[in-house]
Structures are given as C-alpha cells and as structure tokens.
Amino acid sequence: MLTGEVRTRVEDIEKQFSVSEEFLKKAVTFFIECADKGLKVKNDPEALLMIPTFVTSIPTGKEKGVLLAIDLGGTNFRVVSVALNGDHTFDLVQAKNPIPVDLMKGTSDELFRWMAEKIHDFVKENHSNAVESGNRLKMGFTFSFPIDQTSLDSGTLTRWSKHFNIPDCIGKDVVKLLQYHLDALKVPVVVSALANDTVGTLLARSYTGADKEGKTKIGCIFGTGTNGAYEEDLDNITKLPQSIRNELKAKGVRKMVINTEWGSFDNKLRVLPNTKWDEQVDKLSPNPGFHLFEKRVSGMFMGEILRQILLDLYREGLILQQYRTEDKLPHRLRTAWDLDTEAMSLFEIDDSTDLKASELKLEQMLRLPTTVEERVVIQRLTRAIAHRSSSLAAVPISAILLKSHALDGHNVNVDVGADGSVVEFYPGFRTMMRDAIAQTQLGPKGERRLHVNIAKDGSSVGAALCALSSEF
Numbered sequence: 001m002l003t004g005e006v007r008t009r010v011e012d013i014e015k016q017f018s019v020s021e022e023f024l025k026k027a028v029t030f031f032i033e034c035a036d037k038g039l040k041v042k043n044d045p046e047a048l049l050m051i052p053t054f055v056t057s058i059p060t061g062k063e064k065g066v067l068l069a070i071d072l073g074g075t076n077f078r079v080v081s082v083a084l085n086g087d088h089t090f091d092l093v094q095a096k097n098p099i100p101v102d103l104m105k106g107t108s109d110e111l112f113r114w115m116a117e118k119i120h121d122f123v124k125e126n127h128s129n130a131v132e133s134g135n136r137l138k139m140g141f142t143f144s145f146p147i148d149q150t151s152l153d154s155g156t157l158t159r160w161s162k163h164f165n166i167p168d169c170i171g172k173d174v175v176k177l178l179q180y181h182l183d184a185l186k187v188p189v190v191v192s193a194l195a196n197d198t199v200g201t202l203l204a205r206s207y208t209g210a211d212k213e214g215k216t217k218i219g220c221i222f223g224t225g226t227n228g229a230y231e232e233d234l235d236n237i238t239k240l241p242q243s244i245r246n247e248l249k250a251k252g253v254r255k256m257v258i259n260t261e262w263g264s265f266d267n268k269l270r271v272l273p274n275t276k277w278d279e280q281v282d283k284l285s286p287n288p289g290f291h292l293f294e295k296r297v298s299g300m301f302m303g304e305i306l307r308q309i310l311l312d313l314y315r316e317g318l319i320l321q322q323y324r325t326e327d328k329l330p331h332r333l334r335t336a337w338d339l340d341t342e343a344m345s346l347f348e349i350d351d352s353t354d355l356k357a358s359e360l361k362l363e364q365m366l367r368l369p370t371t372v373e374e375r376v377v378i379q380r381l382t383r384a385i386a387h388r389s390s391s392l393a394a395v396p397i398s399a400i401l402l403k404s405h406a407l408d409g410h411n412v413n414v415d416v417g418a419d420g421s422v423v424e425f426y427p428g429f430r431t432m433m434r435d436a437i438a439q440t441q442l443g444p445k446g447e448r449r450l451h452v453n454i455a456k457d458g459s460s461v462g463a464a465l466c467a468l469s470s471e472f
C-alpha cells in the first residue's frame with residue numbers, strides 16, 4: 001500500500017525495531033549474569049538492583065482476614081479494602097484517586113499528607129467501626145519505585161521513576177513518612193508492610209491460582225512501567241548481611257522474594273536495541289540514562305516513541321506535509337507524552353476500511369487529520385514498536401525461569417502472574433511475548449509449559465497479603 005520513499009523509510013524503521021532470535025538468546029544470558037551479580041553486590045551499575053523484600057513465604061489461598069492496601073502507581077493512587085475468604089477468593093472495595101501532577105514534583109510532605117487524607121476518607125466511609133473502636137487496621141503499602149528495604153515495614157527511596165521527581169524524599173523511609181501523616185490525622189491504620197506492585201502480583205496470583213497451571217514463579221507488571229519479582233534461595237542472596245540471613249534461617253526461612261527492578265536492565269546498553277528515537281525519549285524523560293529496558297517496553301514510553309518517529313517523518317518531508325512549518329502541527333503532536341499508548345491498541349488491530357477507526361481516534365486524541373497512507377504508516381510503526389516491546393518482555397521472564405530451574409523436571413508447568421494495562425489490554429501482547437519466549441533458550445517446549453495469567457487487582461490484593469505475610 002505504501003510506495004516510494006515513504007515505504008523505504010518505514011521498512012528501514014521496521015528493521016531497526018526487529019528483534020532476532022540471536023539477540024533474544026544473548027539478552028537472556030546477559031540478564032542472568034546481571035541478576036546473579038545483583039544478588040551478590042550492591043551499587044554495581046551493570047547489575048540489576050535485585051532488592052530483597054523480606055517477604056519470606058508465599059500464600060496458599062487459605063489466608064483469611066480484612067486488610068487495607070494502598071498503591072501509589074504511575075498514574076493513580078488506589079485505596080483498597082480486601083476481605084480474604086480463605087478459599088482462593090476475596091472481596092474488594094476500592095477508591096481510585098488520580099494523582100495531581102503538581103504533587104509528583106512537589107515535596108514529600110505534600111504528597112504523603114494528601115495520601116493520608118485519601119486513606120482517612122476511605123476508612124471513614126468503609127470502616128466506620130474501626131474508627132469508633134480504635135482498632136487499628138493493617139495496611140500494605142505498594143510503592144512502585146526503587147527502594148532500599150531494610151525490613152518488611154521499612155525502606156528508603158533510592159530514586160524516582162516514571163513522572164515523579166521529589167528530591168527531598170530520596171533517602172527517606174516512606175513507611176515512616178506515611179505513618180507520621182496518618183497518626184497526625186488520627187487514622188486507625190498501621191502500615192505493616194512495604195510491598196512492590198510486582199511482589200504483590202506474585203503473592204496475589206499465588207493466593208488466587210488453584211495450582212492447576214503450576215505454581216506461580218514470577219509476578220510481573222507491564223503498565224506505566226515494567227518490573228518483576230520471584231522467589232530466590234536465601235543462600236544465593238549473599239549481599240544480605242550474614243547476620244540477617246542467619247537470623248532468618250534460625251526461624252526456618254529458606255527463601256525470600258526478590259524485586260528485580262528489571263526496568264533498569266542493561267542501563268549501559270550492552271545488548272538492548274537502541275534507535276535514535278529511544279535516545280530522544282530517554283533525553284526527554286525525568287531520569288535520563290536509567291530504566292532503559294522499561295523505556296523500550298512499557299506503556300509510558302511506547303506512545304512517545306511513536307510520536308518521536310512521526311515528528312521525524314514529518315521533518316523528512318514524508319508525512320503531514322499540509323503543515324508548512326513544524327509550529328503549525330497540531331499542538332498535541334508537538335507535546336511530549338501526549339500520544340497515549342492506549343491509542344496504539346486501536347491502531348494495532350484496526351481493520352476498518354481505509355483505517356477509518358484510526359482516523360477518528362487520531363482526530364479525537366491529537367486533533368490530527370490524516371490520509372489513508374499516513375494511517376498505514378502509523379499502523380506499521382505501532383506494530384513495530386509493540387512487537388519489539390513484547391519481544392523484549394520475553395527476556396526477563398525466560399531468564400528468571402531458566403536461572404531458577406523452574407521448568408526442570410517432567411511435565412512441570414509454571415504460572416506467571418501478570419498485571420498492568422499493557423499486558424492486559426494491548427491486543428496480542430501476550431501472544432507476541434510467548435512467541436519470543438519460544439525463541440529463547442526455553443524453546444517451544446518450555447514455552448508450552450508456561451502459563452501467563454492476569455492477576456486481576458494483583459497489586460492491591462498482593463499488598464494486603466504482604467501485610468499478612470509474617471503470619472503465613
């Protein structure tokens with residue numbers, strides 16, 4: 001359908017976004033190396049962060065109780081009350097609060113005070129008896145940013161990611177900060193566990209999964225950002241001080257959940273594909289040079305990569321030439337982060353005549369009128385970006401399963417719990433990811449024994465389970 005120069009250019013871009021089998025195998029090997037190094041040493045820029053979470057057991061599905069959970073993600077702040085029924089099921093009430101953009105770049109007191117107020121409102125509305133009796137509810141706190149965790153209920157922020165940047169918060173204990181503001185407002189809640197959304201996803205899927213598809217070996221997120229967690233032998237986590245390991249072993253602990261922070265895989269770009277547009281997106285981001293894997297995979301970045309390429313094609317005189325100068329392009333196309341990855345879901349599967357559905361979406365979302373040819377360009381670029389994203393997603397999953405010998409043995413099946421809008425809603429994301437897994441060292445046989453399931457409400461239920469985890 002495309003002709004001439006435009007076609008050649010689009011093919012060239014598609015080539016730059018293609019991911020080979022050879023690359024996938026090399027990346028998996030390198031991931032294992034970085035993960036192993038991260039279990040041994042702290043502060044090595046080549047290693048993965050591999051954060052010990054102090055979650056030392058995995059739920060069985062028989063747990064019971066009413067708990068609170070909060071989740072400070074990339075876009076929303078959720079407050080949730082979870083009733084665990086003890087039979088793999090749960091009931092959930094939740095309030096979703098969009099995080100005001102100015103709070104993402106203000107002070108820690110402003111952000112944590114706002115969170116405490118939202119929790120206060122929620123508890124008054126849903127747990128009035130706790131307010132009257134003064135009985136404190138346990139709460140798990142999902143804080144999806146890199147933290148240095150020192151116990152189940154304390155951890156200091158190492159750095160921000162996504163759209164957040166509150167410098168005075170770095171190095172502070174986020175549990176203490178929140179508890180301080182809760183106490184100041186006399187909210188009957190105790191923050192009992194600091195959870196990461198991936199850890200939560202792992203626990204939630206372990207609770208709800210009925211083992212038919214194997215034990216849950218990985219919890220992962222593909223939403224605004226991307227990350228994963230798994231259970232590691234305590235003996236392998238040699239960067240944990242020997243005294244702590246001995247103390248845990250004396251209590252019978254053998255394993256601990258590790259938050260890999262795989263969004264930061266290969267920040268030195270030893271193996272990851274790197275296009276001009278990846279570099280542009282990285283420069284525009286709040287944390288240039290960090291989270292380079294995430295910037296090629298997750299929802300916050302895919303739309304922006306597409307926007308960058310479209311701008312370049314315009315500058316090269318290949319599309320949107322009805323706009324004489326760049327400052328005449330629709331404002332939203334000129335504004336960073338304004339092309340939402342959600343729209344790419346529609347471009348990906350648009351099979352309407354002349355891509356009319358995409359035409360409408362582009363007009364609504366970007367105020368951008370397009371020709372059929374331009375929409376074909378957009379669809380092909382969308383597919384190239386998403387295909388690379390989902391193929392890269394195969395790397396950490398395959399690497400962790402290989403590294404932990406999860407698929408060793410006859411007829412062993414394993415479950416991977418996944419959460420996040422990209423993996424849940426992007427058409428074909430899971431299938432493309434599985435195709436790439438089959439090309440790694442796991443091969444098609446390994447891939448067939450792997451089940452990727454969406455952990456619905458994973459991070460909320462998981463955080464509640466974290467708050468209980470000392471009692472499993």
Ligand code: ADP
Binds near residue numbers: 073
């Ligand atoms: P969070 O990670 O912030 O907790 P989500 O899991 O909902 O929240 O992820 C939000 C990200 O997912 C945003 O970057 C958004 O652009 C993207 N997104 C939302 N819906 C879709 C969709 N249908 N297809 C692809 N990406 C989506």
